[in-house]
Amino acid sequence: MNTNINLLLRTDEETLRRRKRVKALNFVALMFLAAIGGISLIIFLLIQIINPSAILREQNNIIKKISQFQNKQAKLFILNDRVENIEKILAKRKDLARITNVMLAKTPSRLFIEDLEVDDKTVIMTAYSTSLSAIGELINNLTDMVHKKEIINSLTLNTLVFDEGKNSYQVSVKAQY
C-alpha cells in the first residue's frame, strides 16, 4: 500500500493553478478592454482636436472679405495673363531690323543693293558693283560673320554674273541663321 497518496493536497494545487489561469485570463481580458477603450477615447479626442470647423469659419470670413475686391482680383488676373503672354511674344520675336542693319553695315559702299530679303530664317541679298573687289569684300565680311557665328551660320553664293548691259558684276548670296 502506498502511503504517499494525498488527495487533498493535489486538489489544492490544481485549484491554485486554475485560479492562476483564471486570474491571467481575467487580466488579459481587462487589458483588452482597457486598450480598446483607451484607443477609442484617444482617437475620438484626436478627431475632435483636428476638427477643421474653426478653420472653415475663418476661411468663410476671408472669402467674404476677398469678394469685396472682386474687381481688383479680375484686373490682377488679366494683368498677369497679359504680362505672361507679352513676355512670351517678346521672347520669340525676331529682330529683323537688327539683322538688316548688320547686313547693310557689312556691305561695302561700292556695292549697290538691288534686292534684300530678310525673313525669320534666311537673308537673300542681290547686289551689283563695277568692281569685283567690292563683291569679294562682301563675301569675306559675310564669311567672317559665319566663322564668328555672328547672326548667320551658313552662307551660299547663289550667283555671280557679269551684266554686260549694266557693265557690272551682279552677286546673289543667301545666308541662313
Place this chain on the structure above:
Amino acid sequence: MNEKINVDLKSLKFIFERNKPYILPSIIIVICIALFLQFVIPQFRILSLAQEEARLASLKLQILKENLNVLTNTDEKSLDSRLKILNLALPLNKDFGGILNSIYYASQKTGVSLGSFSLQIGELADTKKSVDFPSISLTIPISANAPAVNSFVEVLSKTAPISEVTVIKIRNVASSIKLSFYYKPLGFSNLKEDMRINPISQKGLRIINRLSSFENIESFQQVPIATSSSQDINPF
C-alpha cells in the same frame, strides 16, 4: 474505431461548472477583438481623413490670407494704368484702330511713305483657341531706301500693339514689309476661390516699364481711341 461519446446533461453541467471562470474573460477578449476590427480600425481611417482635411483646410486658409493681403496691398489706380498699357500692347481682340495708329505713327516718325495695304478683318471676336498667339498679318509697301525701311521697322517694334516683322523686302525704292500684329483673347478661366492670386512680379514690372517706353503709348493714353481691348471684361 468508432467510439461513442455519451454526453448527458449532468456531464455538460459539470463541464460548464468546471470552465465557468474562463467563459466571461474569453467572451470579453473576443468582443474586444471584434470591436477593434469593426470600429477602431475604421476610426483610424477617419482620423487620417480628418488630418488630411485639416491640412488642406489650413493650406487653403493660408492661400486665402495671402490673396487678401495681395488684394489689400494693390493700388487700384496703378493697376488700372498698368492694365491699360498692357491691353494696348496686347489687345484682347483685333484692335484695328491700334494697328493703323501704330503704322501711321511709325511712318510719320521715319518719314517713309506707305503704299496701299489692306487689313483682313475676319471675325472681330476670334474664338479660335488652337493658335497660341493669334495675329493680324498684313503686307505694307514702302517707298523708301534700305535705311529708311529699317528705321520704320525699328520704330514699329517699339510701338503698341506688339507686332513682329516677319519679312523685309528691300528693292531700290519699292520695298515692302510683312508684319503681324498680335492679340490674345482671355483664356477660359476656371478660377477657384483657393487659387493663388499673384501680385505683379518684378519681371512683370520690367515688361510694363519697357512697354511704357513704347513711343505711341503716351499718345494712346492721352487720346481715348476706340480699342477693342476692353477693361470691363470680368472673368468672374
